[in-house]
Amino acid sequence: MKGWRGLAVGATALSVALAGCGTSSDSGSGEGGDKTLTVWLMDGSAAPALTDALHQEFESAHPGVKVKYEVQKWGGIQEKLTTALTGKTPPDVIELGNTQTAKFASEDTLEDLSGDVSSLAGDQWLAGLEDSLTWDGKQYGMPFYAANRTVVYRTDLFQAAGITAAPTSRDEWVAAVEKLKAANASDPEFQSLYLPGQSWYVLLSFIWDEGGDVAKKDGDKWAGALDSAEAKAGLEFYKKLVDASGTKAPKDTDEATPQQMEVFGTGKVGMMIGLPWELAGAVKADPTLEGKLGAFPIPSKTAGKTAPVFLGGSNLAIPAGSANPDLAKDYLKLLSSKKYQDLLAEGGSVPGTSTDTTKLETTPVGKALAAAAPNGKVTPTTPTWAGVEAGQNPLKDMLTAYLTGAKSLDQATADANAALTKTLAG
Structure with missing residues (x-):
């Protein structure tokens, strides 16, 4: 997790002023009723311009639904997630470091999204991050973004x-x-x-x-x-x-x-x-x-080839106890769209659900990131790997x-x- 926490800081350090996005209602459908969708993202992961536009568009597409957006700190997040995911009222969408995902998937606290991969731009997922989401042959989330050395x-x-x-x-x-x-x-x-x-x-x-x-x-x-x-x-x-x-x-x-x-x-x-x-x-x-x-x-x-690189990255998942799993899936679907993946790339991150890195390749480091990321890998996808890094x-x-x-x-x-x-x- 050490490398990942550094990446989270990096997203903040490299964030740029993102252009304002207009809203539309073509990314989702249906009346959501008077509901609240609680979303936990980590500090520094997405610039306010991105999340403001995302939430405005999502709420416009789902009348009666309000996004309750809560930014979490990396310090102590493992314990906080453990408590929340085993409680009666967990958040509806959470962000996880890619070395955390296997632990929570193995404990049956995450929603199985195997049947939703295609609707979440699964054909463009970064292979390395996809591996970090796989547990017992099933997919327990969606890649968010990554960076590599x-x-x-x-x-x-x-x-x-x-x-x-x-x-x-x-x-x-x-x-x-x-x-x-x-x-x-x-x-x-x-x-x-x-x-x-x-x-x-x-x-x-x-x-x-x-x-x-x-x-x-x-x-x-x-x-x-x-x-x-x-x-x-x-x-x-x-x-x-x-x-x-x-x-x-x-x-x-x-x-x-x-x-x-x-x-x-x-x-x-x-x-x-x-x-x-x-x-x-x-x-x-x-x-x-x-x-x-x-x-x-x-x-x-x-x-002429690049060496494989460790993908420090972040995944998005839906807690198994979410009261609004269908709305949460719509939220992930919107975030996986090219529009928001491009905004992540403009902020200096490798987009997790888009193979188009044009917006990232505007700087020397962005070009290097984009060139190496497709050859990225992750550490063994097992809950016990946390003991390797923590001990x-x-x-x-x-x-x-x-x-x-x-x-x-x-x-x-x-x-x-x-x-x-x-x-x-x-």
Whole structure:
């Protein structure tokens, strides 16, 4: 959930002034009666201009229905949702982080929407987010929006180092790292790439690009797969980047300690691998970076392709105890329409139910997001995954042990795999 909470902040940081939308009555039909539709969305997920237009249009299409819109905070939301979903009067529409969905679906507290997928633009859903909504062969919600990590870089430093184009393969990426390092050799504080030792979301891209995974499902159980040859190859490339870049980032913390966007904002870093809001944060730390930043998708080992990326994202669901499930489905149908998905894209998010990313591709980071998102993936869809992120994350421990030399590659992956398998077993 940590990565997701960062995404929620990012939606706020990147929100732009959305154009006002006219209302219409062609998105729904029928008299709703004097009813209230309670909607919980998370802080920063959608700009007020979007939700104001959405609710006005929905109410116009459903005479007698009033939308009660409540913005929730991410802090403590897991407990609040647990209480609400098991109570007698839950909300009618809720937003969930994509790593939360399996937990609530497995507890039978979400409405099965398998029969409604086609009416909710199911043919355009982001594949990665669709996976996060699938439990026991059924669909328990609709994708809302997502973001993924891209490589943010200093265009002026690239130019000065003679790098004329953004890398489109791992080999080109490593070459760019080395050129930056050589061009700035006189500055002992310079880092070609800032890469913390425990950026495990980044590691996922390298493991997936090698054809591996963190865990595999066997029947109805999950077991770790970190000791596979593919996973080991992903770790080896991670170490190759760390060694080539001269990064001074701690090997025993992740990108939040210290905040990598603040380090990037010191002007001594050529690249970082981060979320869109981190680019905005770097500019806030150093306003002179405005106009000097570019972005490209994390490259694959196969030239011309992008590596798979973790999709930090958000889903929308209908509680099983909703008093207005049909109205809630109409609400989701309207929100899944191109009109509102375009508004999400204009705000800097990857739309969850639209393959049209034209509105997103107006900035360098937007183009990079759009290019990588179709190849996005999520962590294992199991309620026990929450224990991996909330506890002593085996992937973080593995990275630190390997990068510092405390353990060999084989020992680090074997130990992490055993810990992961134990956690996934519940």
